[in-house]
Amino acid sequence: MESVENQDHLVVSSEANHPANLIPELCSLFYTLGWVTGTGELVYIAPSGVQKERILPKDLFVMDRSSLKLLRSPNPPIKPSACTPLFFNAYNMRNSGACIHSHSQNAVLATMVFDKEFTISHQEMIKGIKRDGTDTYLSFFDTLVVPIIENTALEQDLTSSMAQAMKDYPESCAVLVRNHGVYVWGETWQKAKTMSECYDYLFELAVKIRAMRINQN
Amino acid sequence: MESVENQDHLVVSSEANHPANLIPELCSLFYTLGWVTGTGELVYIAPSGVQKERILPKDLFVMDRSSLKLLRSPNPPIKPSACTPLFFNAYNMRNSGACIHSHSQNAVLATMVFDKEFTISHQEMIKGIKRDGTDTYLSFFDTLVVPIIENTALEQDLTSSMAQAMKDYPESCAVLVRNHGVYVWGETWQKAKTMSECYDYLFELAVKIRAMRINQN
Amino acid sequence: MESVENQDHLVVSSEANHPANLIPELCSLFYTLGWVTGTGELVYIAPSGVQKERILPKDLFVMDRSSLKLLRSPNPPIKPSACTPLFFNAYNMRNSGACIHSHSQNAVLATMVFDKEFTISHQEMIKGIKRDGTDTYLSFFDTLVVPIIENTALEQDLTSSMAQAMKDYPESCAVLVRNHGVYVWGETWQKAKTMSECYDYLFELAVKIRAMRINQN
Amino acid sequence: MESVENQDHLVVSSEANHPANLIPELCSLFYTLGWVTGTGELVYIAPSGVQKERILPKDLFVMDRSSLKLLRSPNPPIKPSACTPLFFNAYNMRNSGACIHSHSQNAVLATMVFDKEFTISHQEMIKGIKRDGTDTYLSFFDTLVVPIIENTALEQDLTSSMAQAMKDYPESCAVLVRNHGVYVWGETWQKAKTMSECYDYLFELAVKIRAMRINQN
Structure with a gap:
């Protein structure tokens, strides 16, 4: 051996x-x-x-x-x-080729101003996000939804709630974890990276919109 | 062939x-x-x-x-x-040598706090912006105006409304697109790049001024 | 000689x-x-x-x-x-191998929105901070506490109040100095650097939470 | 010749x-x-x-x-x-060896939230600023004062009002220009650069303090 x-x-x-x-x-x-x-x-x-x-x-x-x-x-x-089992959720449940975990403050603050779901619409960057399991991307007029799960003391204990969120939101390529960060996956490292950048851009923008109390129609 | x-x-x-x-x-x-x-x-x-x-x-x-x-x-x-036809607006309508497209959050937030036009005055950086079609630059006491057009589902569908805005604002070297970003052009890549930096600086400053609720006279 | x-x-x-x-x-x-x-x-x-x-x-x-x-x-x-004697506090009182001093605005602003102690809880990044003198790290559900001491005209005059704070907070790996910055120490330079990054992330986050008036439960 | x-x-x-x-x-x-x-x-x-x-x-x-x-x-x-004559103010009136001009947004925003003078006190970074014409630096308990002059259409037209501010504030190593930026000078490029960094840090901090509505005593 x-x-x-x-x-x-x-x-x-x-x-x-x-x-x-x-x-x-x-x-x-x-x-x-x-x-x-x-x-x-x-x-x-x-x-x-x-x-x-x-x-x-x-x-x-x-x-x-x-x-x-x-x-x-x-x-x-x-x-x-410690997030290895979470990465395997992405590999096994979605057949993805790469998974990225970030503690970005944009993601963390987004989980603090949204409740069960992060949502945003009417933003050009939404078009960079794929509907997982399909060959289509979101359009400018769609609403992007990202589920938010509660954090746990041990990172591996997130495995089942992340899996549940992935079942409940079959087209999402990301799961937010409250006061913790975000997981993003894709078929290739290029897609995972590009989507990770789009998600982070949208989290940041949504947080700034809240901070500035901008009214959206 | x-x-x-x-x-x-x-x-x-x-x-x-x-x-x-x-x-x-x-x-x-x-x-x-x-x-x-x-x-x-x-x-x-x-x-x-x-x-x-x-x-x-x-x-x-x-x-x-x-x-x-x-x-x-x-x-x-x-x-x-996908923005190639938009770049050709700048080439054909203005005889420019370079065109830059950015998804800068400063530009996007500026389109969210202004309505049909972005305006700013009494800022030194305004002096970095040319009156297109002339040999003169804006002065400190001028008001910089940038038209804002509405976004569309497909980027190429912006072509005609961008062209219309360019006709309506013949001296502008930029067009903002709501919740999307900005197009900036110039005779050379150096001028396009410098003006792009000035515009972005001014978008950022205007957004901060709104965020801080600073009163301007 | x-x-x-x-x-x-x-x-x-x-x-x-x-x-x-x-x-x-x-x-x-x-x-x-x-x-x-x-x-x-x-x-x-x-x-x-x-x-x-x-x-x-x-x-x-x-x-x-x-x-x-x-x-x-x-x-x-x-x-x-000038902060050499402060560094020796960390060496002598805690047997640390490295000490870092920063004037980070995140640390300074944190001292302006908190009184005698900086506190934060329910953040994943807290798990990057050690309980000094033990082999354990804070958990997600623990409250991180960092003492804040008042600044003095001369940096070396902070030596005794920093030492006092270190006695009063025996598990803290950091001391904040009002309107000045922070000292962070660890057994090795790697641990001092990683914890310094975690502390700074948490100071920044806490300041943003206050700036956005986010309610925390 | x-x-x-x-x-x-x-x-x-x-x-x-x-x-x-x-x-x-x-x-x-x-x-x-x-x-x-x-x-x-x-x-x-x-x-x-x-x-x-x-x-x-x-x-x-x-x-x-x-x-x-x-x-x-x-x-x-x-x-x-265009700011060459302004640089010569620093050379001729203060015997400085280097002068730096910046359009930093921190400086510009500082001129928008302060009236005739920028002031800040009780900040460690103040200690990085020299009293010009002396061998001493400001202390933590001193108040840093930087005069603010009004901007003009042409940069060279600032020369006399900058000179007047330098006469009125003989210990200042900087002059702010409203909605424009800042000039900082020093005996050597190292001192000009270090002080420029300290000033900018303090402008940024003062703007954040205002933005967050932090009360200072």
Whole structure:
């Protein structure tokens, strides 16, 4: 049986868009985001407790998607992100290829000014959000709805309420967690990243609209 | 007949200010901006659906200005920006050399606190804005006026209302689109970029003034 | 007796995480932060009055932790940060390995909207803060408390009131100073930096919550 | 008589802190700042109408401090900054070595919420501001006062009212211009830059305090 430590070739690639190079770059670029992405049967997971701007390919975990077996761990061992089971909700329930977790203050404040659902309409950026499970995107005149679930003491305890929200909102590509942040997923890392940016833009805008007491028709 | 794919030399230049190098740099620098610029008869267009910080010269479209024929497309094919017809308003109606589209939240919030026109006066930055079709710039005591048009479901459907606003406001170098963003144009990419920065500064300032309920005389 | 000027080898290392390389990088990255960190018996101190984005290894002071003797000074001589005695509070009273001082406006505004203590609860980021002197971190349902001390004309005069606050709040890893900023410490530079980021995030969030008049239950 | 175009050696230096290298770097770093600084008898002036992040040493003007003769101009000719006569106020009336002009929105908003004078007290950052013409800095308990002058249509027309404000406030190292920005000067570029950062921090803080309606005692 091959040891986990000998699988370093899984995190070595000269291609800039290989997950092993991409995750460190994106973590560094956006600083506070957690990222999971994969290629086919392999899932790459960012570590927990490492300075986000300093993550290296060698700090990543690699997991087998179907068996959930950890194929490769960083050495010395560090913990995989506590939100790993939540990422697998996106993988398993929606067949997505990448999932992003953020503690963005825009997302957190949005959960503080909305109740069970975040909603916004009549904004151009809404058009950047897909109806999950379909090939269509929202239109300018649609209302974007994102379910908000309550936070729990342990991140893994969010797994079932996140799954429930995903069942209740089958077209949503995101779930907000009250006073915590947001999970966004997509078929590819590019779609997950673009949608994550659109969602964050809309959370920020909605919070500013509330802060300025702008009336919307 | 030469195929579109063989025109790659149009996007290869060792000059930093060549549109093929400039557009990727500016997209990366400002992140959310869309850019179109050209040299004489050639127009360079940024792609849609590509991560703005990752655009490369090879991702650009090149169009013939008078025939509107696409001379060069990225390979594999991606879509040219949906706002291409809007950019051509600026090229054809104003003889501009560059047009910039932004989803800046400052522009969007400005359209939410103003009605048919954005106006501001008595600000030094106003002096950075040209009276289009003339050789003069606005003075500190002038009032800057930017028309606001209503958004539509499809970006190309804005073409005629943008054209109408450009006829109604012949000296404006910009058109705001409600809950969407702004288009700014200029004779050269330098003027388009500088004016875009001035407009955005003024949108941001006007929004802050409203947010703080500052009284202006 | 060896002269202070001959100890330059103390600030020369090819390791990126050596304090002599780390402090300049972190000062440049965060711009306004003051940093002190060390390795075992040596303490490295950032200079005062040097442009934070321009600090070089050769600008650092090195001090013996137990004797407080200055082993190495920059040449030409510049002043060590006035908050050096405050940093030693963290070293001596808490056995910490690094201490960070920031003039962050989030921290300053937090001291203006709270009275004797900054408090926040029900925020995911709270989980990034350790109970000092223990091996446990705060949970989502705990209330984070940070003592606020009054500022003095001279920074060194804060030493005793900071020490008193540290006695009164034995689990706190930070002390806020009214209209001035915050001190954060940790066992390692990594923990001090991560907690500094969590505290600042929470100060910023609390200030925004107050600014938006959001009701919390 | 030597032509102005042959004086290019004045803007060539391998020293990072030479004004010819420093001004482009600082313009790029802070983006919107205008800078003038010099060495002894030579004064280096940033150009107007050039993208701030793209200024090169070859774009700078060099002027003789006593004769005000332009020793070197960029080729092709561009305009020196319109605020050149204002910079000379700082050189001639205060014997300063560098002067910085900024259109910072913090400065502009500060002029909109204060009347004839900007004032702030009980802030640690005040200690970064010098009493001009003396060797002392403000203390935490002092009140920082910055005169505000009215803007004019042409920047050079500010020269006399700026000079008058400098006579009326002999210890101020800055003059605010209503709805325009701020001028800050110092003995060296380092002091001008550090004080410019402190002033801007205090303008920003004062504006936030007003925006949040925080009561100060």
